[in-house]
Amino acid sequence: MSKKKRTNRHPAYYLLTLGCPKNTVDSEGMAMLLQNDGYRATANPDAADILIVNTCGFLESAKEESLATLNDLARSKRRGQKLVAAGCLAQRNGDEIVRHVPGVDALLGTRRWMEIVPLVDALRAGRSTERYSLLGDPEHDDGVVVRPPAFGGSAYLKISDGCNAPCAFCSIPSFKGKLRSRPMAAVVDEAAGLVRNGARELVVVAQDSTDYGRDRGEADSLPQLLAAICRRSPDLRWLRLMYAYPGHVSDRLIEVMATEPQIVNYLDMPLQHGHPETLRRMRRPSSLTWVHKTVDKLRAALPDIALRTTFIVGFPGETEAEFAGLLEFMQAVQFDKLGVFKFSPEPGTPAFDLPDQVDEETKEERWHRVMALQQGISLARNQTQVGRVLDVLVEGTGELDAESLDAPVQLRSGEAVTLARSYRDAPEVDGLVLIPGVALQPGQMTTVRITGAMAYDLIGEPVADASAAGVAFTPAAELVLFG
Ligand code: SF4
Incomplete structure (x- = not known):
């Protein structure tokens, strides 16, 4: 049993991911390693023992956002809290982070994220007064990290x-x-x-x-x-x-x-x-x-x-x-x-x-x-997709803002809708298939007939008994606006 599990309180980490899907993968890996070792996630930086920002340094604007985020967290750090700058900007401009954000306690490079647990253990134990800097190549990175699926399946x-x-x-x-x-x-x-x-x-x-x-x-x-x-x-x-x-x-x-x-x-x-x-x-x-x-x-x-x-x-x-x-x-x-x-x-x-x-x-x-x-x-x-029957993967539910969507008449503003993707849409970068009037579970796959098309999104209706798996919306249903 690790030392975290022997204490009454599991230390908490707050992990913020900036940048592209490659960073998302590394963040999910870090989260899983931390959780396996007894750390628990928190969405509240004030409640965290460890603050981790997985930074992006691809473009100048991304660099500025990463530095601003680190600075915000560094300014509100309370006694005992540790701040880790991980990811691309740490790898690319670690020295700049140190110059602009003196409150950073450790730099963790893009090829070293799998060392997050020993790093945060060492930070919490106060094993060094120096800033940790893990930026080179790891000795080996062949480990398999099993992560929970993100984005609903x-x-x-x-x-x-x-x-x-x-x-x-x-x-x-x-x-x-x-x-x-x-x-x-x-x-x-x-x-x-x-x-x-x-x-x-x-x-x-x-x-x-x-x-x-x-x-x-x-x-x-x-x-x-x-x-x-x-x-x-x-x-x-x-x-x-x-x-x-x-x-x-x-x-x-x-x-x-x-x-x-x-x-x-x-x-x-x-x-x-x-x-x-x-x-x-x-x-x-x-x-x-x-x-x-x-x-x-x-x-x-x-x-x-x-x-x-x-x-x-x-x-x-x-x-x-x-x-x-x-x-x-x-x-x-x-x-x-x-x-x-x-x-x-x-x-x-x-x-x-x-x-x-x-x-x-x-x-x-x-x-x-x-x-x-x-x-x-x-x-x-x-x-050309209208009339096709497509499998879709449900991402969540929302409420239509038909005006901003430039939607055809079959969509009404304020109408509840399931948000899904077909094989034609990659997560985060492409459009959606909107299924009005039905609430389906995120991560569920179902089959829809495409009934309408917009520049980015399609509209679909459940076919056969696919809607039976969902729940009809009620006015009291809690909806997230295009969540
Ligand atoms: S150099 Fe950059 S833009 Fe070109 S293929 Fe590699 S990652 Fe992509």
Whole structure:
């Protein structure tokens, strides 16, 4: 029995996660390790013995948010409370954190999060008056951490960390280092544990998921990994792939996606731009022919595939002609889902010093033009879904604000609604399937007929006896607004 369990009061930790799904995975791992060791979670920082912020340092704005959050907690720290800065900003700019937030007691790097328990034990025992700094590589990181599923039946599964790509705008390789793939057996075991814990969907994440295994001398081993996860976890309903790198989407990968029914017909392939000159300056693969061919192959093998991508507008030197090329490319490919970012110059990246930086007003204007074009494309793609019968995973319940949704007549403001996702929507970044008038349990899967489409979301109604599993809304039902 650990020393925490021998005391009357279990020490409490407050853990705040900033940034992307990769951080969410690490936070869930830390939470599980802490709980297994007798620590309990609290949502109230005042009630915590240990304060942990899993920081993000990807963009300047994220860095500022992380520093502000740490500062807020440091200022209100009471005697005996310890503050840990974990994650990307700790890894990338630990010295800056120490300078700006003197109240931080420890830095925990992105590859050391599994050492959270000995770290907080040491902090609480006051074993050192020095600030702890765990930022290098761990001796081994092959451990399997079984985490509870998040987002109502859905969990992220991180298969590697770091990145070998040379993208000119990205600071990630400078602080996360080169690609390090987790051993296949560890990933498969973790997936099986998540499914045992109730996950219906696993979302595969990495900096570049399609490069999985290359550092272990097993290039293109992602298809093998995905097949192994499916074989080992037959109860898993959806396996979803995020962050595929252009050029690394192999025929083997497409084949395994087409033959394993658990792998959803969805692919997120961040392309960053649609003009070869901009892509060359970005140090990204610039062959649009490859993209068109791969999209054709994916759509031939998986006719109902939903494709997502992300673009950056306002990259240095992006002329009006290059930007027009991006819009043409969007029209030609017709992505189902799309995210767009305004270029942000990150110190230490090659793009920071490039000439012909684009002014903020132009970036803003281009961002709006991409969004407007994509809204029309997404709406048209969504309209093709009307009449289809789709399985959905319930995320929660809410109340409609039909005006802000620009909703068709079948939705009324104030109406209670179940919020779900089909295979076409990744958690957090894509849209929802709204099911009015029925309350279903988060984490439950059900079947709906699509009755309406909006630019981002679909509307569905339960089919057969699917609604019997839910509860009819009553006026007294407690509802969370798009919770
Ligand atoms: S592939 Fe992604 S993580 Fe890797 S360098 Fe490029 S943008 Fe950064």
